[in-house]
Amino acid sequence: MPLAVTHILVPILLVAIFRDFYLRKLDKKNFPLHYVLIAGIGGALPDIDFIVSLLFKIAGATDWYVHRTFTHSLFFPLVFFILFLIILPMHKKVKICNLGKHKLKIDLIFLILAFGVVTHIILDSLFGGSAFFFYPFLMRDYGINLVNYLRDLLPALKD
Secondary structure: OOOHHHHHHHHHHHHHHHHHHHOOHHHHOOOOOHHHHHHHHHHHHHHHHHHHHHHHHHHOOOOOOOOOOHHHOOHHHHHHHHHHHHHHHHOOOOOOOOOOOOOOOHHHHHHHHHHHHHHHHHHHHHHOOOEOOOOOOOOOOEOOOHHHHHHHHOHHHOO
16 A cells, blocks of 8 residues: 555645646646645545544444545545536635635635545555445455565565
8 A cells, every 4th residue: 555645745746747847837827836735635535534444443343444445436536526517617706715815716626636536546556455446336346456566576575
């Protein structure tokens, strides 16, 4: 499983690269660095279910291990993407505290959170074993787990 730092840094780097190399100088003013930070938060967001599992364990429920279930399915980023689509036509009317001061748009915040969550799920399925992409409807896990393949290919990485 990739470390939390990896889940935060990969979306930060991808959004920063998008901001610095894809957008023109004029567009960078409309895409502040705060969005890059929000992408990192989105990358760590699916692991909130680990805290929920820990709270269930402290409460004495032994059967309630919810880590890598709903927040690691494709439906979790879909929630943020749907919120993006709902708020997109009305984003000029939506005013939330200091978001306008920093030129942040609530619709883009939801889109970037969805991107960070998708990045987390992809990292987990590539390097961390597997993920339940369709969790509430299909209890099948998908993943490549490249780390195990690399251990088999490179004998120096074995314990």
